[in-house]
Amino acid sequence: MARLVVMGGGVSGHTAATFAKKWLGDAHEVVVVTPNSLWNWIPSNIWVGVGEMKKEDVVFPLAPVYAKAGIDYRQAKAVSIHPNGKEGSDTPYITIEYTGQGKEGQSEEVSYDYLINATGPKLNFDATPGLGDGKGGIGGHTVSVCTADHATHANLELQQIFAKAKAGERQKVVIGTGHGMCTCQGAAFEYIFNVEHEANKAGVRDMVDIQWISNESFLGDFGIGGLHMKRGGYAASSRLFAESLYTERGIPWTIGAHVSKVEDGRLEYELLDGSTGEMEFDFAMLIPPFAGVGLKAYDKDGSDMTAQIFAPNGFLKVDADYTPKAYEDWKASDWPRTYQNPDFKNIFACGIAFAPPHLISKPMSSPNGTPINPTPPRTGMPSGIIGKAVAHSITDLIQKGPDAHLHEASMAEMGAACVASAGKGLTDGTAAALTVYPVVPDFEKYPGLGRDLDYTFGEIGLAGHWIKHILHHMFIYKAKLKPGWTLIPE
Amino acid sequence: MKQIEERVKPYDQNFTTMVPTGFVKFMRTCILWQIIRFIVINIKMLIVVRKSH
Ligand SMILES: Cc1cc2nc3c(=O)[nH]c(=O)nc-3n(C[C@H](O)[C@H](O)[C@H](O)COP(=O)(O)OP(=O)(O)OC[C@H]3O[C@@H](n4cnc5c(N)ncnc54)[C@H](O)[C@@H]3O)c2cc1C
Numbered sequence: 013m014a015r016l017v018v019m020g021g022g023v024s025g026h027t028a029a030t031f032a033k034k035w036l037g038d039a040h041e042v043v044v045v046t047p048n049s050l051w052n053w054i055p056s057n058i059w060v061g062v063g064e065m066k067k068e069d070v071v072f073p074l075a076p077v078y079a080k081a082g083i084d085y086r087q088a089k090a091v092s093i094h095p096n097g098k099e100g101s102d103t104p105y106i107t108i109e110y111t112g113q114g115k116e117g118q119s120e121e122v123s124y125d126y127l128i129n130a131t132g133p134k135l136n137f138d139a140t141p142g143l144g145d146g147k148g149g150i151g152g153h154t155v156s157v158c159t160a161d162h163a164t165h166a167n168l169e170l171q172q173i174f175a176k177a178k179a180g181e182r183q184k185v186v187i188g189t190g191h192g193m194c195t196c197q198g199a200a201f202e203y204i205f206n207v208e209h210e211a212n213k214a215g216v217r218d219m220v221d222i223q224w225i226s227n228e229s230f231l232g233d234f235g236i237g238g239l240h241m242k243r244g245g246y247a248a249s250s251r252l253f254a255e256s257l258y259t260e261r262g263i264p265w266t267i268g269a270h271v272s273k274v275e276d277g278r279l280e281y282e283l284l285d286g287s288t289g290e291m292e293f294d295f296a297m298l299i300p301p302f303a304g305v306g307l308k309a310y311d312k313d314g315s316d317m318t319a320q321i322f323a324p325n326g327f328l329k330v331d332a333d334y335t336p337k338a339y340e341d342w343k344a345s346d347w348p349r350t351y352q353n354p355d356f357k358n359i360f361a362c363g364i365a366f367a368p369p370h371l372i373s374k375p376m377s378s379p380n381g382t383p384i385n386p387t388p389p390r391t392g393m394p395s396g397i398i399g400k401a402v403a404h405s406i407t408d409l410i411q412k413g414p415d416a417h418l419h420e421a422s423m424a425e426m427g428a429a430c431v432a433s434a435g436k437g438l439t440d441g442t443a444a445a446l447t448v449y450p451v452v453p454d455f456e457k458y459p460g461l462g463r464d465l466d467y468t469f470g471e472i473g474l475a476g477h478w479i480k481h482i483l484h485h486m487f488i489y490k491a492k493l494k495p496g497w498t499l500i501p502e
Numbered sequence: 503m504k505q506i507e508e509r510v511k512p513y514d515q516n517f518t519t520m521v522p523t524g525f526v527k528f529m530r531t532c533i534l535w536q537i538i539r540f541i542v543i544n545i546k547m548l549i550v551v552r553k554s555h
Contacts, residue, residue, distance in 0.1 A: 255519035262509050264516070397554055426554035429547045442530050445543050447550045467550050473530040475540035479547075501551045 014040045014410045017106060017124040019090040019307075021046030021074055023054065023392050024363025025130030026491055027399035027502055033083050034498065035407040042082075043122060047089040047111040049073055051491055052160050055392060056484050058199065060163035061297070062170060062206045064436040067160045070488075077493055086122070087112030089305075090131065093321065095356045096312040104358070126406045129328045129361040130399060133302035135159075136191075142274035143190045143298060153274050154190070154296040157203055166297060170207065173295045177216035183294045185211075186279070188225035190298030192270025192384035195235045197226055198391065198430060200299050201254075205434035207297075208261050209441050223291065224258060224265040225298075227384050229284060229376055231255050231265055235386035237373045239448045240461045241469045247461060253470060257444070261434075266291070268376070270384045271298060286379035302364065302387070304328070320355060327367035329353060330360070334367070339374050344424035344454035346370065351402050352418060358409075360402045363395035372452055392487075393428045394451055396502030397421050424452040427467060431480040443476030 016036070018029040021044045033042040050071040059065040078085035088108040095104045105123040110116055135158050137144030137151065145151045155166035177183045187204040189197060204224055211217040224231075232238050232254030240247045258265055268284035279298075280290045304326020309318045323329055332348040346369040353359040361367075368388045377383045390398075401421035408416035427449035435441020447469055453462025490500040506521045522530075529535050 252520055255516070256521060259509060259516035259519050259521050393551070393554070421554075427550035428554075429550060439531070439533070445547075447547055449550050449553065467546070467553065469546060471539065471543070473539055474533070474536040475543055478536075478540055479543065501548075501555070 014125040015043060015123065016040065016126045016128065016406055016410075017043045017045060017122055018128045018130055019045050019106065020130035020132055020363070020365065021048070021051065021085075022130065022132045022363065024132070024365070024395040024399035025128065026051060027396045028128050028130060028362055028403040029083055030081055030493060031400050031498075032403040032407055033081050035403070036410060038082065040410055041084060043084040043086065043124075044074075044078060045086045045088050045090050045106070045108050045122065046074070047087065049075065049087055049112050050160075051077070053484060053488050053491070054158075055480075057157045057160055057163040058202045058206055058433065059436055060160055061155075061157040061166040061203060062210045063167040064206075064210075067164050071160050072488065072492060077491070081493055086110070086120075088115075088120070090307060091119070092308040092310055093127065093359070094310050094312075095321070095359060098312055098314075104356075125358060126409065127359045128402055128406070129307070129359070129365045130363050131305045131307065132364045134305045134326065135300045136303045137300040139193075139301045139303075140191045140271055140274060140298075142279075143271070143300060150300075151274065153276050154298050156300070157199065157297060158299070169295055170210070173220065174211065174214045174216050176294070177211075177219035178214070180219070183220045184292060185220055185222045186225055186291055186293040186296040186298070187222070188269075188298060189227050189386075190271045190274070191301040192227045192282075192382055193387050194227055194299050194301045195387040195389045196299050196302070197228060197234050197386055198389065198432060200226065200297065201234070202432040202434075203297055204263060205257070205261065205432065208263060209435040213435075222261075222263050223293075224263055224267075225269050225271065225281065225291065226265075226267055227269060227386055228267050229374070229385070231258065231267055233373050233386055235373055235389045236448060236451060237453055237462070239446075239463060239468050239470075240465065242465055247465055250470070253444075257472070268384055270378070270382050274298070282378055282380065282382055282384070284376055284378050284384050304365065304367075321353060321359070323367035325367065328359070328361035328365055330366045332367065332369035334369050337370065342370055344422070344450070344452055344456065347422050347424045347452050349420040349422045350405060350418040351398060351421075352405070357414075360406065362398040362402045364390050366390075366398075388452075390423070391428050391430060393502060394421075394423050394426055397426055400502055422452075424450050424454050426450055431476050431483065433477055433480045436477070436481075438477065438481070439474065441477060442472050442474060443480055444470055444472050445476035445479055446470035
C-alpha cells in the first residue's frame with residue numbers, strides 16, 4: 013500500500029487529492045494536510061467583499077467531504093519536509109502541526125511515498141511597511157479580499173465608507189496592488205469594478221472618488237504581459253480594453269507603481285520613472301505580494317536543505333528551466349511540464365506552490381533599482397488542471413511502476429478562462445469574460461502576439477455575469493464531490 | 503455621448519482611449535443578444551478548456 017500526502021487543500025491540492033483517491037481506490041492511502049477546516053471558492057470572495065454574498069456562501073467544511081471520499085484528513089499545517097528520512101530510517105516524511113481536530117499545537121510526523129506541495133501562496137503583507145502587522149497578518153490600514161474572512165471585514169469597512177458618503181463626506185477609495193512585485197491584478201481589477209458598481213447602486217458614486225494603483229507597466233498587463241483580441245478587424249491590446257473600462261467608469265489609474273509604505277489613510281509609492289508620490293485614502297484594498305508558505309527541508313542528518321528544494325521565494329523547484337536569461341531569450345519550453353522535483357522524483361508541486369522559471373510580463377525596474385513588475389499569476393483553471401495532471405502521474409507511478417509516463421500540463425500550452433464581474437445581478441451590472449490561450453505566450457509558435465487570436469478573446473456583458481454565477485455553483489458542487497463531479501472540467 | 507463628455511478631458515489620461523457609445527452599452531445588457539453571446543462564449547470557453555487538457 014502506497015501513501016500519497018497532499019500538503020494544502022485549496023483549489024489545486026483538493027483537485028489532486030480527490031482525483032488521486034478516486035483513481036487509487038482503497039488499495040492506497042491519500043492524506044490531506046491543510047490548516048483550514050473550510051474549503052473556500054476564492055473567486056467569489058470578491059462578492060463577499062462588497063456584501064453581495066456572505067462567507068457561508070463561499071465556503072463549506074472539508075471533513076465530511078474527505079470522510080465520504082475515504083481521504084485521511086489532518087487539519088494541520090505542514091512545517092518541514094524530510095525527503096531522505098532521518099537517522100535510522102530511510103522513509104521520507106513531513107512534520108505537521110495541528111490547527112484543529114482537538115489537537116491544536118500538537119506536532120506529528122507523517123511518512124509518505126509520494127508528496128504533493130499544493131500550499132498556495134503566503135500573503136506576504138509584511139513586504140510593504142505598514143501593509144502588514146509585522147506578524148505575517150494584514151495591518152490595520154487597508155483591507156484584503158484574499159480570504160473569506162478578509163473579504164467579510166472588507167465589506168464592513170466599505171459599508172462605512174458608503175454611509176459616510178451618504179452623510180455628505182467625500183470619500184476616497186484606492187484599490188490595486190500593494191507592492192512592485194505583486195501578482196493577482198485580476199482580483200483587484202474585479203474588486204474595483206464591483207465597488208464602483210455598488211457605489212452606484214447605493215447612490216453615492218458622486219461622493220466616492222475611486223482610484224486604481226498597480227505595478228503593471230501598462231493597464232491590462234494582468235501579470236501575463238497583456239493579451240490581444242480581435243476587435244472590429246484589428247488585433248486590439250488588452251490595454252485598450254482596460255483603459256476603456258476605467259474611462260467608462262470614471263476611474264483614474266496610476267500604473268508602474270511600487271507601493272513603498274502604507275500609513276493610516278495615506279500611502280507612498282515609487283514609479284517606474286523613479287519619481288515618488290503619495291496618495292490619501294479612506295478605504296484601500298491592496299493585494300499583497302505572494303511568496304511560498306515557508307516550508308523547510310532537512311536532510312537525514314538534520315542539516316538544512318531548503319535551498320536545494322525551494323527557490324529563494326519559497327516556491328518548490330520543479331522541472332522548469334531556471335537558468336537566468338534575458339527577456340528576449342525566454343522560451344515557452346522553460347515552463348514546467350510534469351511539476352516533478354528534479355532531485356526527488358516522488359515530490360511534486362501544483363497550483364501556486366511551484367516556482368515559475370521567470371516572469372511572464374517583461375521585467376522592469378525604476379532607475380533606483382526597485383523591481384516594478386507583476387509576477388506570474390497561476391489562476392484557478394491552470395491550478396486545477398495541473399493538480400489533476402500531477403494526481404494522474406502519481407497514480408500511474410503507483411499502479412504501473414516507476415517507469416510510468418508522467419502527465420504533462422504546461423502553462424505555455426494551456427489556456428485560462430477568467431470572468432471579472434461588476435455587480436452580481438442577472439439583469440444589471442456587467443462582467444468581462446476573457447480567455448487567454450496559451451497563458452504563457454509562445455513567441456515561436458505565435459510570433460508577435462505570442463497567443464492564438466482565435467482562442468484569446470474577451471467581451472463585456474451580462475453573459476459574463478451568468479457564467480460567473482454558473483462557475484460559482486458548479487465548482488462548489490464539484491469540490492463537494494457531488495454526483496457527476498468528475499464530469500465538470502477543472 | 504453624455505458620459506464621454508462628463509468623463510473625458512482633452513489631454514487627460516483617458517483622452518486617448520476608446521469609450522463605448524450608447525449602442526455598445528445597450529447591447530451589453532440586451533437580454534436577447536446576451537443569450538446568444540452566452541452560448542457563443544460558453545462554446546469558445548469549452549474549446550479552450552478541451553485544448554488545455
Ligand atoms: C480575491 C481573489 C480572486 C480570484 N479570482 C479568480 C478568478 O476569478 N478566476 C481564477 O481563475 N482565479 C482567481 N483567483 C486565483 C485562484 O484563487 C488561485 O489560482 C487558486 O486558488 C490557486 O490554487 P492553489 O491550490 O495553488 O492555492 P490555494 O487555493 O490558496 O490553496 C492553498 C491551500 O494550502 C493551504 N496551506 C497554506 N499553508 C499550508 C501549509 N503550511 N501546510 C498545508 N497547507 C497549507 C491553504 O490553507 C490553502 O487551503 C483569485 C484569487 C484571489 C485571491
